[in-house]
Amino acid sequence: MDFPTNFAWGAATAAYQIEGAAYEDGKGESIWDVFSHTPGRVLHGHTGDVACDHYHRYAQDVQLMRQMGLQAYRFSVSWPRVLPTGTGAVNEKGLAFYDRLVDTLLAAGIEPWVTLFHWDLPQGVQERGGWLNREIVEWFADYTAVVADRLGDRVKRWMTLNEPQCFISLSLETGYMAPAWKMGLRDCATAGHHALLAHGRCAQVLRARCKVPPVIGWAPVGFCKAPATDSPADLAAARTAMWAMGGRTLWNTVWWTDPVFLGHYPEEGLRLLGDDAPRVREGDMEAIHQVPDFCGVNTYCADYVRAGDDGQPLPVPLKPGHPASLMGGITGDALYWISRFAHERYGKPIVITENGMADTHWVSTDGHVHDPDRIDQITRYLAGLAAAIREGVPVEGYFHWSLMDNFEWCKGYTNRFGLIHVDYATLKRTPKDSADFYRRVIESHGAILPEMTPGEARSFGGKSIV
Numbered sequence: 001m002d003f004p005t006n007f008a009w010g011a012a013t014a015a016y017q018i019e020g021a022a023y024e025d026g027k028g029e030s031i032w033d034v035f036s037h038t039p040g041r042v043l044h045g046h047t048g049d050v051a052c053d054h055y056h057r058y059a060q061d062v063q064l065m066r067q068m069g070l071q072a073y074r075f076s077v078s079w080p081r082v083l084p085t086g087t088g089a090v091n092e093k094g095l096a097f098y099d100r101l102v103d104t105l106l107a108a109g110i111e112p113w114v115t116l117f118h119w120d121l122p123q124g125v126q127e128r129g130g131w132l133n134r135e136i137v138e139w140f141a142d143y144t145a146v147v148a149d150r151l152g153d154r155v156k157r158w159m160t161l162n163e164p165q166c167f168i169s170l171s172l173e174t175g176y177m178a179p180a181w182k183m184g185l186r187d188c189a190t191a192g193h194h195a196l197l198a199h200g201r202c203a204q205v206l207r208a209r210c211k212v213p214p215v216i217g218w219a220p221v222g223f224c225k226a227p228a229t230d231s232p233a234d235l236a237a238a239r240t241a242m243w244a245m246g247g248r249t250l251w252n253t254v255w256w257t258d259p260v261f262l263g264h265y266p267e268e269g270l271r272l273l274g275d276d277a278p279r280v281r282e283g284d285m286e287a288i289h290q291v292p293d294f295c296g297v298n299t300y301c302a303d304y305v306r307a308g309d310d311g312q313p314l315p316v317p318l319k320p321g322h323p324a325s326l327m328g329g330i331t332g333d334a335l336y337w338i339s340r341f342a343h344e345r346y347g348k349p350i351v352i353t354e355n356g357m358a359d360t361h362w363v364s365t366d367g368h369v370h371d372p373d374r375i376d377q378i379t380r381y382l383a384g385l386a387a388a389i390r391e392g393v394p395v396e397g398y399f400h401w402s403l404m405d406n407f408e409w410c411k412g413y414t415n416r417f418g419l420i421h422v423d424y425a426t427l428k429r430t431p432k433d434s435a436d437f438y439r440r441v442i443e444s445h446g447a448i449l450p451e452m453t454p455g456e457a458r459s460f461g462g463k464s465i466v
Ligand code: BGC
Pocket: 014, 017, 162, 163, 166, 298, 354, 401, 408, 409, 417
């Protein structure tokens, strides 16, 4: 059996993407409420006002998770639901929702894995400068304390931040996501430094206040670079690319993970950013260096590289017509390489905090939702992950993104990522074929998956894809 006994078979969601009840029970506005209500921001003007209505239907959703045999469920707490303006008064009704959710999960035998921040910053915090204002670090610590005091007697697994690369670079630099600011690199690096400090303070608060000793991680984007061939030169090039800055940008893995796991910014990054690098105060790097208990990664696709004549990595694009979902190429060895490289660098157990694909499947005339592509995606990626485990990489869990179709940020409800289909008009849930497949994977503890090498996991019809 490849998967360790205590391996967590899970699925993930995030508050704004599924909860709905955006203006109910005292919840404050988040930047995503404001953004999605701004004309032209989200495709077709979709908003998260109702989303999957999970806020009201959570008990039904937990039952569906139970039927799927899920052992772990990763969800996020909405900061403005708990603290409507981000600081100060606690909204008891909001906090009580998460209390009920945790109890319902535990009663169903499903372990809650809680993310403290998945992008829905309180608008009140945004108006005080958001991530650019250093005070956010203590505001986030205070919010963490409220949640830890309430849930920390039952919740053991925590993630501090989801994908700082996105809520800094895509939100503050390119302006693509809420709050759609377009700042220069220097301000983004400052905001990012505050986000890293917030991770550190959050971990400290969880460790100090949770009654059940917490197991802490986070969920950054794990941009995966993989070698195009088995040659040692390509392997070395992929490793170099994996931990490279990729230019004067924060859109990479290493800028974020090195400070948290190693206690310093990567030298290459400091050199490239030059004057735009954040002003680091005394004690900052120690505060950031709250080493997580596990290394979470959100990984969907691999980028292939080969060694150029000088050994430096060169991109190898996927061939035209390569199998892809709406999320990008299907690259079955992605979880193998990200786990291997991340464990090699940081020496911590790996958790795949997100992985999945997007489609537009609908309910067929037979009443079922047929998604053979997702079944194949899960098969390949988990077979790749199993190959890493066989080589000795400690992997503690896999969270499929997503439990159910949901609000896909700027793409609204168009891209469907769920194991469970949601009819947004009636809010009816229909488990897809992939939900049943995943149930069988879990039930067999991965034994029904084919044994594959990473190369086989990424080949189609026996042919290499690059
Ligand atoms: C995010 C999710 C998102 C998913 C698919 C990740 O970047 O954490 O919130 O829905 O990818 O795009």
